[in-house]
Structures are given as structure tokens and as C-alpha cells.
Amino acid sequence: MDKVFHSIYASHIKQFIQLKQKLGFKYSSGIFYLNKIDLFAIERGDTSAGITKDFADKWADKKPNESDFNRYNRIGFLLQLSSYIRDLGIESYVPKLPPIPHHTFIPYVYSKEQIDAIFAACDGLRLKITHNHSCLFCMPLLLRLLYSTGLRIGEAVALKNEDVNLEDNYLLVRDSKNGKERIIPISASLSSVCKEYRWHRDRLPVVQKNSEYFFIKANGMKCGQGVNRWFKKCLDLAGILHGTTESPRMHDLRHTFAVTALATMAESGIDLYVSLPILSNYLGHQSIGATNHYVRLTASMFPDLIRDVDMVCLNVFPKYRNYEAN
Structure with missing residues (x-):
């Protein structure tokens, strides 16, 4: 935890975050919102040991152009903190959550034909100007792995060499969204493609000793930025429209x-x-x-x-x- 808190609630916030993380949660969103609560308390000059009703009511006010989801989350994290403070024996007002916002999001599901077209487009991509800081080298395998395992893109690019077991055919996901490790079995065919990628990767003209990540750029650095740009290029070549909030994404x-x-x-x-x-x-x-x-x-x-x-x-x-x- 890198954040430093300074308000009257600083010690409680720090202890609460430590508790959450010891329970196995990353709690990154919690840290973000609790930092905002800390700054809000400093701005108000609050001196009460516990959360007051006035503090909670002002915190719950909807901000200009704020979505219902963001407001719901803001109030939810204050509720968690206040409940924790009450459990410590300190009088603290626990706000009531507003109704859960209605979510109308429907994910895009690619057809088999679209997946085949995306893979074909990706396999045919070439650099116009040769340079070693492009992640194009790992894209054909990366897209196949995402499709075959359902991994989040952040989980995939965070895989290290030691996390990819191609003898027993499984992946160890450490850096997950919810902060919990899990083992992902993979098929023999996907393992074979991973071995082929690794064979070529290990023969890149770069120093491999410092490349601990499985997916790397041609210069040996971790693959990450640029992946979405190449994926959009694949969608273009595959004739799949994109660019709106409802259109397909890598996720x-x-x-x-x-x-x-x-x-x-x-x-x-x-x-x-x-x-x-x-x-x-x-x-x-x-x-x-x-x-x-x-x-x-x-x-x-x-x-x-x-x-x-x-x-x-x-x-x-x-x-x-x-x-x-x-």
C-alpha cells in the first residue's frame, strides 16, 4: 500500500485496507475511494472520531456528470469504512446505499467465422518499418490464448515464464483482478502453439536473462502497450465494425x-x-x-x-x- 493518509480517519483507513489485503483482496478500487474520503475529510476539517451524518450526506451528494454506478461505489466504500469504525467501538454513522443502478451492458460475442477472420488477419500483420519495441511478435499467440482460456488481457501479459507450465499444460494466474491466484488448465493444442512461440522467442537477438515475462516485445521488454492498437487493426482487416461503446473489444x-x-x-x-x-x-x-x-x-x-x-x-x-x- 503506497498511499499515505492524513485526515482524522487516517489510521482507521490504513488498518481497514490492511485487513482487506490480509483477507486476500487487492482492494485497489477501495484504496482509490478511501483516498478520496481522506482528502474530503481534510478539506472539511473534520475532527470527529467517527463518520458523522453530515459528512456522509455531503459525501453522498451526486457530482456533476457523475454516473449512478460511480456514486453507488463511492457511498459503498464509505459504508464499509464507517462500519469498520463502529466495530472498533467508535460511534460512526453508516450511510444507506441507494438502489443498485440498472445495468444494460450486453457483451459482444464473436461468431466462429469472426474468430477465424481475426486470427487470419493477425497472422498476416507485418511491420511497415522494422523496430524492436513492437508487441506484434506475440499477438498471434496472445489472441489465441485469450480466446482459448478466457483470461483477462491484464492477466495474460502479466504471466511470467515460471507461470507457464507447458509440460503439465497449465497456467498459474497470480496478478488477477480479484487478487486471488488460480490455476488454468490449457489444451494440448494451445500448449503446442505456446511451445512454438517460446522456441522463436528464445532466439530473438536480445538478452533474455532479464526477460522474466512470457509475452515480450522483440527487444525483450514486457508486452503491454500497443496490444489494443494491433487488435483494432485485426478487426479492421477482418471487416468487423468497431469504435462505438457497443462495438466489440479485446475483452x-x-x-x-x-x-x-x-x-x-x-x-x-x-x-x-x-x-x-x-x-x-x-x-x-x-x-x-x-x-x-x-x-x-x-x-x-x-x-x-x-x-x-x-x-x-x-x-x-x-x-x-x-x-x-x-
């Missing part, structure tokens, strides 16, 4: 994996709700409710495949307000 490869996995299980006669916890862990979701959205999406896209699923069960799990719109 939708993850959504496509989830829906495809559920459709494949249904086609094989596997009970979706037996397999749902497995897929939830595989994707690194914090709750089955988040994964359950993919069942609803699969139901709408492949009605014939899951005709034997009791549609009443689609609402067994509570509707999760945001299943990775970002």
Missing part, C-alpha cells in the same frame, strides 16, 4: 470463451448448473452470480442447445449488476 474474447464453453457443455449433455462453479473458478469470478449471466446469454443465443435446462433456474442466482463491462 469480449473472454465473454466469447464463457458462452462457447457453456454451449459446448450443453451440447455434450452436461448439466450447466453442475458445471457453473467450475467455470466460475476458471474465469476468476468472485461469485457464481457473475458467471450465471453467461447462462442467460447462452440461453438467448443457443435456445435449442439448452432447451432441457429448467428456465426457472436462470434466476436461482441473484442478478449481478456488472459482469465485467470493463
Whole structure:
């Protein structure tokens, strides 16, 4: 934790963050909002040991052009902090959360033909001017890995050489969104492509001793920036329109994996709700409710495949307000 807090609540904020992180949470969003709470308390000159109702009411005021989701999150983190302070035996006002904002986001799911076109476009990409700081070298494998495993792009580029086991065919995901490690089994075919990439990568004319990451640029540095730019180029070449808030993104490869996995299980006669916890862990979701959205999406896209699923069960799990719109 790099943030330094200075308000009357500084020690409580620091202790609360440490508690969350010891429980296994990254709590990066929490640190961001708690820092804002700390600055807000300094601006107001608050001296109360606990959160006052006036503080909570002013904090809950909607800001100009602020989304309902951001306001909901802001109030939620103040609620958590105030509840923690009360648990310490200090009188503190706990604000009431507003209604959960209605989320209308629907992920884009690529068709098999679109995926094939994206891969073909990526394989045909070439640099107009040769330079060694481009991530184009790893793009063909990176896109195939995202599609085949449902990894988030941040998780994929954070993989280190020691995290990629191509003998037993699994990936160890350490740097996940929710701060929890998980093991991802991979297919023999994907492992074979990874081995081919690694063979060529290890023969790049750069010093490999300092390259601890699996996906690297031609100069041996970690791959990251530039990936989205190349992906958009692939979409252009594949004839897939993009550029609006509803148009496809790289992250939708993850959504496509989830829906495809559920459709494949249904086609094989596997009970979706037996397999749902497995897929939830595989994707690194914090709750089955988040994964359950993919069942609803699969139901709408492949009605014939899951005709034997009791549609009443689609609402067994509570509707999760945001299943990775970002």
C-alpha cells in the first residue's frame, strides 16, 4: 500500500485496507475511494472520531456528470469504512446505499467465422518499418490464448515464464483482478502453439536473462502497450465494425470463451448448473452470480442447445449488476 493518509480517519483507513489485503483482496478500487474520503475529510476539517451524518450526506451528494454506478461505489466504500469504525467501538454513522443502478451492458460475442477472420488477419500483420519495441511478435499467440482460456488481457501479459507450465499444460494466474491466484488448465493444442512461440522467442537477438515475462516485445521488454492498437487493426482487416461503446473489444474474447464453453457443455449433455462453479473458478469470478449471466446469454443465443435446462433456474442466482463491462 503506497498511499499515505492524513485526515482524522487516517489510521482507521490504513488498518481497514490492511485487513482487506490480509483477507486476500487487492482492494485497489477501495484504496482509490478511501483516498478520496481522506482528502474530503481534510478539506472539511473534520475532527470527529467517527463518520458523522453530515459528512456522509455531503459525501453522498451526486457530482456533476457523475454516473449512478460511480456514486453507488463511492457511498459503498464509505459504508464499509464507517462500519469498520463502529466495530472498533467508535460511534460512526453508516450511510444507506441507494438502489443498485440498472445495468444494460450486453457483451459482444464473436461468431466462429469472426474468430477465424481475426486470427487470419493477425497472422498476416507485418511491420511497415522494422523496430524492436513492437508487441506484434506475440499477438498471434496472445489472441489465441485469450480466446482459448478466457483470461483477462491484464492477466495474460502479466504471466511470467515460471507461470507457464507447458509440460503439465497449465497456467498459474497470480496478478488477477480479484487478487486471488488460480490455476488454468490449457489444451494440448494451445500448449503446442505456446511451445512454438517460446522456441522463436528464445532466439530473438536480445538478452533474455532479464526477460522474466512470457509475452515480450522483440527487444525483450514486457508486452503491454500497443496490444489494443494491433487488435483494432485485426478487426479492421477482418471487416468487423468497431469504435462505438457497443462495438466489440479485446475483452469480449473472454465473454466469447464463457458462452462457447457453456454451449459446448450443453451440447455434450452436461448439466450447466453442475458445471457453473467450475467455470466460475476458471474465469476468476468472485461469485457464481457473475458467471450465471453467461447462462442467460447462452440461453438467448443457443435456445435449442439448452432447451432441457429448467428456465426457472436462470434466476436461482441473484442478478449481478456488472459482469465485467470493463
